Amino acid sequence: MVIALLLWSWLWGAAGTLLAAPMAVLIAITLNHADALRPFAIFMSDKTDRERFDAHTHPE
Numbered sequence: 001m002v003i004a005l006l007l008w009s010w011l012w013g014a015a016g017t018l019l020a021a022p023m024a025v026l027i028a029i030t031l032n033h034a035d036a037l038r039p040f041a042i043f044m045s046d047k048t049d050r051e052r053f054d055a056h057t058h059p060e
Contacts (some may be wrong), residue, residue, distance in 0.1 A: 008016035
């Protein structure tokens, strides 16, 4: 999350600082829906395995 904060604040300044967390979550959820990109979504999360990550991002 710190990397997202640094990236978005560098790109957009104060507005990027406010939007860093929502943008990071949006990107992680979007990556999770593409099977080929799911490892990147897991890397962005605090979960270490796919089953736990899927349990939190796919409501039943």
